[in-house]
Amino acid sequence: MDAGTTLTIMDIRPFVPELTLLCAGLILILLDLIVKRKEIVAAVGVAGTIAALYATYKLFGYAQPQYAFFDMFVLDGYSSFFKLIFYLNLILTICISVKFMEIEKASCGEYYSLLIFATSGMMIMASAADLIVLYLGLELMALSTYILAGLTRKRHRSNEAALKYFFLGAFSSGFLLYGISLTFGLTGTTNIRDIAHAIYALNVMDSPILYLGMIFIVVAFGFKIALAPFHMWAPDVYEGAPTSITAFMSVGPKAAGFAVLGRVLFDAFGGMQVQWTSVLIPMAVLTMALGSIIALSQTNIKRMLAYSSIAHAGYMLLGVIAGTPEGLTSTANYLMIYTFMNIGAFAIVIMLRREGFRGENIEDFKGLSKSHPLAAALMLIFMFSLTGIPPTAGFVGKFYVFMELINSGYTYLAVIAVVFSAISAFFYLRIVMYMYMKDPGEEIVITTSPSMSIALAITCVMVLILGVFPSFLLNLVRYSILG
């Protein structure tokens, strides 16, 4: 115990991206006191994120994973790739929020620092090599998101969303802790690598206690990812929260959930693959079915996108079910693509919002192509991508997940997924139909801002480029995860 308890400056190096982002968050709190214009606070937030991105880029490329803080924290390609998703999510969310939060009359500097703290929590989750760190990262992310969901205090829906999210989040934390304590009790360690060794050394692979612990952990992340049957909170929370936060929540916590799910299942419970696939397969089928079918009857676009995000979580889970590192690669690839197309779609929803008009009904999109052809065209691209129609990126994402699934021998699951994907086309294309084939009802005024245009440009260009040239992203994700 006495040997190796000193910490040198080099030990902190793998933690630099997180430290950078946390410092940025702290600076924003202070800056908010001095600077009145929120645009500047937002710009500094983006600058801090880019600094953290640079730190990740500089540390990237080491083939060997680097452990720090007594094996509590690991920096490897896998976590770095997920951090890239978190940075993009953060930057895009900040870009689409500036104007929107002003209209919502909830513009405050803490908003941006909370976004940054939530992202730091996700990064810690992705890099956690120990279940304790994983849990604390999750709490950091979750606590910040609960507050963000309830930030528009005057709206009852927002209060309801925050409370619902908080209660169910606390519930899922309980599940996670049960799972961790059962696993700890059986293996005597919380370190993810050591758990795998202990499972082999003690030969407890068939232990029902370990099975139960694994199920508890999967259930906890099922809540975060919004997998059926733990998806109940998602539609209400997504509808009630401010739309920019909905965009943030539908990507960030989901990606973080998949990052840890992949790490815990592949690294710690790698020897129990038969057991965890048997749990995940019914969950994936149920998630895809519920998400695609219930979305058909929605009239509020945020609720519809919530069910759509549930369905997408089901498709992403298929990559994990494939059970190979390549399968995990396809999930990570899908998550990156999903970030662009989903935030893009939410950005269009945000543009319809103006003083005294919520613009959240699907009816509000009637005849958008006549009054605002560009916005309608962008929405068309995002909807095509969410459906998975080539040449958009959404097709590429689904294609690789299904391919890895078939390579692992789950052809029937791929067939089910394609069927639900076809069903989901109905509600995505209904929006397109409303925009292009119906006559405009009420006059629609679009609120734009320079940062919003930047976000839309990035998302739209990436959706199209990754759809036509998928190899760039695929090479990056393969290099990160497979080495």
Added chain:
Amino acid sequence: MTVHQLIFIYFAIAMTGISLLVVTRRNPVHSVLFMLVLFVHIAALYLFLNAEFLAAVQIIVYAGAIMVLFLFVIMLLNLRREETEEKFHRQWPVSAGAVAVLAVFFIMIVSKIVVLPALGEYSIDAIRSEGSIMTVGKVLFTKYLLPFEIASIILLVAIIGAIVLAKKSTNS
């Protein structure tokens, strides 16, 4: 059956009973007071595990600070209406069924339990030789330094959140 086991059985049964009382009382103040009793019992259970420090923290933090906070909030909110309204909205048969299924599941698992030797470097003897507080302190500031620091950020976020959600609106 040793005295040890008898005492454990008392605590196990008492805790289950008290937990049920906490969730079934109409008056929230009664619920909170039962919760206080529950926390004391949990602290006693920690003593069984040779974790004196944890038992003391449980009493000081939960029974002392958090329960007082609970009572304050309940008295500030003046929840008279709660006492007259029907609870659980007739959902309890469903949940009772779910609990029964889960109980059968747990009994099945517990019956298959294999007791493994104590694992990890912190055996009871190792902790006794140093003392519980010293061991926790040493580990907390060396091996568990990173979790400790992350917890500080979580507390900061909680403070910010409380201020953001409770402060007066400035721009209206």
